[in-house]
Amino acid sequence: MKSENLDQIIDRALSMPPEREMPDTFTERFMQRLEKRIALRDILFDFGLKVIVMVGVLMVLCMVFIFVYWGKEIQDNELVQYLLENIVPIAMLLIGIIFTFIIDQVLLRYFLRRRNLGR
Amino acid sequence: MDWMNDKELIAQIQGGNTNAFRFLVNQHRKLVWHMVLRMVRQHEDAEDICQEVFIRVFKSMAKYRGDSKLSTWIAAIAYNTCLDHLRKKGKEFVMHTDTLPETPTGSTSPSTPWEELQRSEVKTIVHGIIENLPLHYRTVITLFYLEEFSLQEIESITAMQEGTIKSYLHRGRKLIQEAVVTNFPEMARIAQPTNDNKLA
Numbered sequence: 001m002k003s004e005n006l007d008q009i010i011d012r013a014l015s016m017p018p019e020r021e022m023p024d025t026f027t028e029r030f031m032q033r034l035e036k037r038i039a040l041r042d043i044l045f046d047f048g049l050k051v052i053v054m055v056g057v058l059m060v061l062c063m064v065f066i067f068v069y070w071g072k073e074i075q076d077n078e079l080v081q082y083l084l085e086n087i088v089p090i091a092m093l094l095i096g097i098i099f100t101f102i103i104d105q106v107l108l109r110y111f112l113r114r115r116n117l118g119r
Numbered sequence: 120m121d122w123m124n125d126k127e128l129i130a131q132i133q134g135g136n137t138n139a140f141r142f143l144v145n146q147h148r149k150l151v152w153h154m155v156l157r158m159v160r161q162h163e164d165a166e167d168i169c170q171e172v173f174i175r176v177f178k179s180m181a182k183y184r185g186d187s188k189l190s191t192w193i194a195a196i197a198y199n200t201c202l203d204h205l206r207k208k209g210k211e212f213v214m215h216t217d218t219l220p221e222t223p224t225g226s227t228s229p230s231t232p233w234e235e236l237q238r239s240e241v242k243t244i245v246h247g248i249i250e251n252l253p254l255h256y257r258t259v260i261t262l263f264y265l266e267e268f269s270l271q272e273i274e275s276i277t278a279m280q281e282g283t284i285k286s287y288l289h290r291g292r293k294l295i296q297e298a299v300v301t302n303f304p305e306m307a308r309i310a311q312p313t314n315d316n317k318l319a
Binding site: 007017022027 | 140141144149152153156157162165166169170177241242243249260267292295296299300
């Protein structure tokens with residue numbers, strides 16, 4: 001020790017880590033957080049895919065409908081008349097279905113996976 | 120999980136193996152912790168920032184090409200995360216100054232025998248001085264002395280020129296030496312080793 005000069009002493013001090021150490025539980029806590037994120041990302045990806053498929057199917061149906069009734073008076077069609085007359089309950093029903101779909105496919109799945117990860 | 124090289128590890132993580140990522144976190148947690156502590160200095164935020172660094176590492180995994188060592192790449196992410204944090208907090212983002220804001224005073228009095236200082240206090244004193252150095256000084260000093268990165272690696276981590284890094288190291292070290300000598304005048308005697316070093 002005594003033979004060391006100031007440079008060596010400083011070198012040694014500089015190569016020593018700070019006093020405060022990282023908590024031992026850091027990795028576990030971080031991995032739990034990461035796995036929750038991955039779970040949410042996967043669920044949202046699945047949900048997005050299903051929504052795209054549903055919207056795609058609806059668009060195809062609409063296009064078929066337009067193609068079939070091309071050039072005809074659409075107001076004369078019974079189905080269209082029925083839809084226009086009941087637009088409010090139909091819209092509410094659709095909103096209910098979408099809401100249930102989100103609850104079931106995203107929130108419930110996410111919280112169930114979160115609970116399983118926590119165990 | 121046993122030791123595996125960077126390429127194998129990355130391949131495993133990119134294949135969706137979360138245990139491989141756990142291994143990576145364990146391997147590099149100290150590096151990230153030291154960088155965050157030294158750069159940000161707020162101990163209460165340090166753990167959150169470390170988590171943010173590893174989240175960014177995970178998200179950017181697909182971009183890692185293997186051009187540099189994994190530790191260098193992770194250190195670069197940690198460096199940028201800390202800069203972003205400091206930017207958000209509006210704190211000393213870039214300070215180009217050679218002056219020490221405040222010279223920390225050691226917990227010991229100047230009359231303490233220098234042997235004792237060498238053993239237990241110099242580390243505390245030097246670390247206190249580093250904490251008070253401007254951001255770039257303490258970053259470069261930590262990467263070079265503590266994490267043992269080469270100048271080229273520090274260049275790729277911080278995007279500073281090699282000459283600038285050398286200058287920060289040289290001037291930072293000088294500031295530390297001056298502060299040690301100011302705090303402990305008896306240390307000045309060993310600054311230029313002479314026969315006086317052999318004092319009892």
